[in-house]
Amino acid sequence: MRHDRDAARPGDPAAEPGAVRAAAVVEQAKGMLAERFGCGVEAAYDHLLELASDSGMEPETAAALLVGADPDVPGGHPAHGGVPEPRTAPDGGPAGPGAAAPPAEPAADPGDLAAQLALVQRLGDLGWARWDLATGEARWSARLYELFGRDPAAGPPPLGRLTGHVVPADLPHAEHLMRTLLVRREPADAELRVRAGNAVRHLRVMAEPVLDAGGEPAALHVVFQDASPRHRDELMAATRLQLGRRRRRVAEERHTAVEIQRALLPLPRGPRELPGLRAAVRYLPACSETRVGGDWYEATALSEDEVFLAIGDVSGHGPPAAAAMARVRGALSGLACTGAAPDRMLASLNRMLLNRMPLEAPARGRDRPLTAGAVAARYEPGPRVLTWARAGHPPPLLLRDGAAELLAAPEGVLLGALDAPDLESVITRLHRGDLLLFYTDGLVERRDRDLADGFRMLLAAARERPGAGPDAVIDHVLRSLGAANPDDDTCVLAVQVV
Structure with a gap:
């Protein structure tokens, strides 16, 4: 052939x-x-x-x-409509009657x-x-x-x-x-x-x-x-390649954000002694690699007669939010040293966010406004007085004699949202043995449950540890509410009056 x-x-x-x-x-x-x-x-x-x-x-x-x-x-092939060639003898002439005919090939079946x-x-x-x-x-x-x-x-x-x-x-x-x-x-x-x-x-x-x-x-x-x-x-292979690259990039960004958090946010092991207080803190990054962000806290003795307490959450996620967290935390700590009341500190921070602290957003090609929620407080150990204010952030929880309640205060909008938000300081008198729990919204807010249910679970969990120390209360609350949030950071600060 x-x-x-x-x-x-x-x-x-x-x-x-x-x-x-x-x-x-x-x-x-x-x-x-x-x-x-x-x-x-x-x-x-x-x-x-x-x-x-x-x-x-x-x-x-x-x-x-x-x-x-x-x-x-x-x-x-003749079987498919061709005309068979006449048989010839070896010398080129017609084959005689006695010449052996070649075996006939079977015709192909049209069905086959x-x-x-x-x-x-x-x-x-x-x-x-x-x-x-x-x-x-x-x-x-x-x-x-x-x-x-x-x-x-x-x-x-x-x-x-x-x-x-x-x-x-x-x-x-x-x-x-x-x-x-x-x-x-x-x-x-x-x-x-x-x-x-x-x-x-x-x-x-x-x-x-x-x-x-x-x-x-x-x-x-x-x-x-x-x-x-x-x-x-080809599309699946390209998609897998793209997803692999994105996964590696997200993992690198998460690692960077966590390292920034660890470098700038002190997380001591065990209780920490402050004037008139015993404090403990936990910080849990979001389970999702793309959601590590800007939760922070502050617990610092300004003098033997005053302690500055604060907790907050910066908008956004990833390294830009972690870097913004460092700027916000540092600015608020500096304002605390001026002696300003908590509501005035938050008002000053609001102006700084509007005028001097844009959140970098390279993917958009321009800066976008930075917003943040925060609670700022001053504690005087002598009279056991807590003066505090909040802006767009959940209120502290007070655990006293086995009863738990959320401290009442004006809502206050997110910092960076309005030019002149209404902010107000509140005075709360504490007793020996009282425990205050400051936390970010990642503790109570989840996709699969209502926010009101999150607050009810928090109060119920706190009541189950009457008289326990700050470390024990935090650990129990985290276990009861589901530990790390898959979508948001969680920061919890507990201080107990001694």
Whole structure:
């Protein structure tokens, strides 16, 4: 079979025109099979020979049917409509009556042939079509109707309407394909996105014109191959790569934010002694890698007669929020040293946020306003008086003699939201043994529960540890409310009057 193919290679002056056409069809089929199986041309020809052998036909006939050309190419096997050559004797004359006839080859079953071709089209996701440019007549294979999502009863569409199936963005490619076929009269290959019912398929289009005696295009032979699975694989691979890069970047940002928090936010182990108070603190980063942010606290002795207590939450997440947290915490601690009342400290911080502390947002290409919630308090250990104010932040919890309640105070809007918010200081007198719990909203606010339920759970958990120290109360509250919040940081500061 290889010898017969080589003997009729295009360009060979000795080759007859029919043999040249047959060889060209074989070459086209080889290229198509090489593309499908991802192999070399010779290996593709082996696939063609195997297919032809299994179907009981000549390679040229199998190739013609595979690419959608007319199967009556010269050299077809007699069993498929060819005329058997007369038997000749070894000396070139007619074989005599006694000459041994070569064994007759069985004719191929048309049913088997159709099954083999259907198998090739299915395995290769192939469909073929032929358009007669003179009559407008068209022929489609059954598989092509499936690729286009078209009802076979409707028949093939006219060639001019085929572009109606092409996605508009790919129309220039389709037009170039047609110019190559009809103007340049050359084979063409393109990949187009085609609407198939409610879906869009990526179809590779391989086509060649059939020229008449005058060299004008008389018909088009076209093979369509569904390339959608390859595109899906490429898209999935690109998506996995992109997700991997994003995961690494988010992990690096989370690590940076946590390191900033640890470097700037002291987290002592065990209780810490302050004038008239015993304090403990916990900081839990959000479980989600993208949500580590700007929760903070402050518990500092300003003198033997005064302690500054504060807790807050800066808007945003990641390293920018952690850096903003450091600026806000440092500014408020500086304001505490001025002797200002808590409400005046928060008012001054509000002005600083509006005028001097934008939160960097590189992804947006510009700065955006920084907002923050905070509670600021001054504690005098002699008279056991707590003077405090809040702005857009949950109120402290007071645990006294087994009873727990939220301290009442005006709401106060978020810092950085208004030019002149209404803020007010509140005085709370404490007793020996009282325990105050300051916390950020990550403790009580969760996606899967109402905020009011979070406050009820907090109060119930605090009541279950009457007389316990700051460390024990914090640990129990965190366990009762679900420890680390998956979506937000959690900071808890507990101080007990001694």
